[in-house]
Amino acid sequence: MLTDELQKKLARQIDSKLLEKDRERKSEKDGFNKNKTLDEVFDKSTTMIVSGLKNSKIISYVNGAVGSGKESKTYWAVGPSGNDLALKIYLVATSNFKKRYPYLLGDPRFTKVRKGTRHLVELWAQKEFANLSQCYESGIPCAKPITIVRNVLVMDFVGKNGVPEPLLVETEVNYEDYENAITIIDDLYNKAKLVHADFSEYNIFKTEKGLVVFDFGSSVDTRHPNAAEFLERDIKNITKFFVKRGLTVTNPSDVIKRIMK
Ligand SMILES: Nc1ncnc2c1ncn2[C@@H]1O[C@H](COP(=O)(O)OP(=O)(O)OP(=O)(O)O)[C@@H](O)[C@H]1O
Ligand SMILES: [Mg+2]
Known part of the structure; x- marks a missing residue:
């Protein structure tokens, strides 16, 4: 059993430790909206x-x-x-x-x-x-x-x-969306010289003005040794999504040929 005196001393020590932590936390929060809790x-x-x-x-x-x-x-x-x-x-x-x-x-x-x-x-x-x-x-x-x-x-x-725009997966899709998506892959390859490499219905917003692509961490230069493989995977994945939604679309291998021409 702790004596009263010891208990009080311990309590004081804990209090000052807590205060110190609190100060640290406050200073760390600098730059953030103080009213919002951040993880x-x-x-x-x-x-x-x-x-x-x-x-x-x-x-x-x-x-x-x-x-x-x-x-x-x-x-x-x-x-x-x-x-x-x-x-x-x-x-x-x-x-x-x-x-x-x-x-x-x-x-x-x-x-x-x-x-x-x-x-x-x-x-x-x-x-x-x-x-x-x-x-x-x-x-x-x-x-x-x-x-x-x-x-x-x-x-x-x-x-x-x-509130972010809805993801493609969260919306109703039509043939125009499919064409838009393929155009993005085509332009990425032939204009930006990139392959997205994680192209999917989860990395595309559907906005009033059309599709907007994001999440480029995996994207590679078209000179990357696996660029063709990643391009093929992107086209197959997005084609699968549109087919699952009941659309009739172009065969992925024809799309790949056209894009890599
Ligand atoms: N520019 C942006 N504007 C608005 N919201 C965005 C933007 N970029 C990303 N987001 C939101 O953050 C989410 C995750 O973004 P992103 O896909 O780039 O990250 P991630 O690391 O791949 O995470 P996840 O594994 O959840 O996909 C998106 O689904 C979207 O809701
Ligand atoms: Mg993502």
Whole structure:
């Protein structure tokens, strides 16, 4: 049994520890909308990056999460002029990025791949940003890229009031959507010189103005040794989706031939 005196001393120690933790948490939250609770996905350096984005007036504050995969979380943020932004943050702590080596190695744009998870995650984020920029510059419908800082990618928000546009999978589809999707794959290959490599009904928004493609982390340069294989997989996957929805579409092998002509 503890004496009263000892118990009091312990209580005081715990109190001061808690206070210290609380202070740490508060300072870490800098750059975030104080009224929103954010999860503990942010390591110290990610928090610093978000503060940096705020200081350089790229964002004003971060609102809630809009999407969370295993390796990244996407947040709705607001810029200084009230513009909506999306912040895709690649998680450093929980990542299993090893299986992504095949999408990096062999891409002539990314020849210096060092070991270590943090580096790999950052390289992956840089790659997504480079892909998104190439796509945007080629006039393919996608979110406008804003900046990349280490593992944090900033782009325009596709949606309204913090609600992303519906995914293709969540909507009713027609033949025009199919044609749109194939045109995107074609333009990616022949204009942006990229293969998406994760093209699916889950990585396409359906908006009033047509389809908008996103999630370019896996995309590779057309010179990548597996580019043809990834292109074939993309076309087959999206064809399967439209066929499942009851549409009659072109044979994937004819589409592949036409695109690679
Ligand atoms: N530019 C954007 N504007 C609005 N919402 C976005 C934007 N980019 C991504 N999102 C939202 O975040 C979700 C996840 O994005 P993305 O597919 O790029 O990440 P991911 O790591 O592949 O995650 P997941 O495993 O959930 O697919 C999307 O389904 C979408 O709802
Ligand atoms: Mg995705």
